Amino acid sequence: MQVTKIYQKNISIPPKPRGFHLITQLILNALPEIESISIGVCQIFIQHTSASLTINENADSTVRVDFETFFNKTVTENDSDYLHNYEGPDDMPAHIKSSLLGCSVLVPIANGRLSLGMWQGIYLCEHRNHASSRELTITAWGG
Amino acid sequence: MQVTKIYQKNISIPPKPRGFHLITQLILNALPEIESISIGVCQIFIQHTSASLTINENADSTVRVDFETFFNKTVTENDSDYLHNYEGPDDMPAHIKSSLLGCSVLVPIANGRLSLGMWQGIYLCEHRNHASSRELTITAWGG
């Protein structure tokens, strides 16, 4: 099959509270052209360094609460060894969480749908206490 | 060069013990069409939230044992702060390990081969004590 199609869309997600948020449906709504791709891949990219994207459990909201618990314990605030501390105690930990989770997810497309597992959803991970809007670039290609 | 080819294959990997397992050869066997691509990219995606994929050292099996040691120490079981605990003590840690490592790897293709470094191999990371089969989607594209 030839790779005859590539689509790209920028979207802005209004400010969300610190924590982990399911955005799978929002992605699908933003790029309905995915439905025209038989075989392909979709990348979702976040243009920030204090928020991130990951794929995880889409059903039980307590999983997302436990993600916040784990990352707060593992990437502690107010570490006196941090040099970059003038943007608040949540700033440097936000950068580190962002790189641990990553700023991009890549999902196969099959028969016009994101080929996610039954329990997989796309998370927007907001690591700042007072976030602004977050800009995402969605790119999908295939045949 | 034009991107004239895209291939996709779903494979099922029989249950593996908890730990880190090399699956590079299994991927190559599953999608021999990679050999027809001069320049391209291959994505391997796992459709689960309690197992993951990563790329690391392919020679010394003790590296894979040490991965299990590190992740067990860093993502502890039986944390009394976890809310999501009804699927067993290994469940919530499995979700977190899955996002720390990621559910997808992306490897360049050159001259019909995965362009991995000499010491790089693809790991299936099984985070559950009693796993079932794991479904992977392999997608390769290029010219």
Add this chain to the structure above:
Amino acid sequence: MQVTKIYQKNISIPPKPRGFHLITQLILNALPEIESISIGVCQIFIQHTSASLTINENADSTVRVDFETFFNKTVTENDSDYLHNYEGPDDMPAHIKSSLLGCSVLVPIANGRLSLGMWQGIYLCEHRNHASSRELTITAWGG
């Protein structure tokens, strides 16, 4: 739009000190063909298991120092439980850091430019005390 273009380039980065280094401009210089792509994606892949790639803050160099601080505290050296220890105390931690951060980043292309956020830069993360050169494969495709 059709996916009419795919480019690939291998580059070698001379040895860098242990730590986190901005390489965005180096990537752009290595693959100027990115400028010919209106809509696309660029992957940067490192062919090693003791160095890694990530995207994070591009302005304040103290962020990169704090990354080194965090990862050294979180992935400790000389853990007596490690079996793989004959290449020095920095070796097994380097493998783990490499998988926590990942060996590849993927960036959208729009209008001939990497579509990074204003504060995003590409980091080469060197985890060894005495590194040799690092080989990268850059692949860009689109229309």
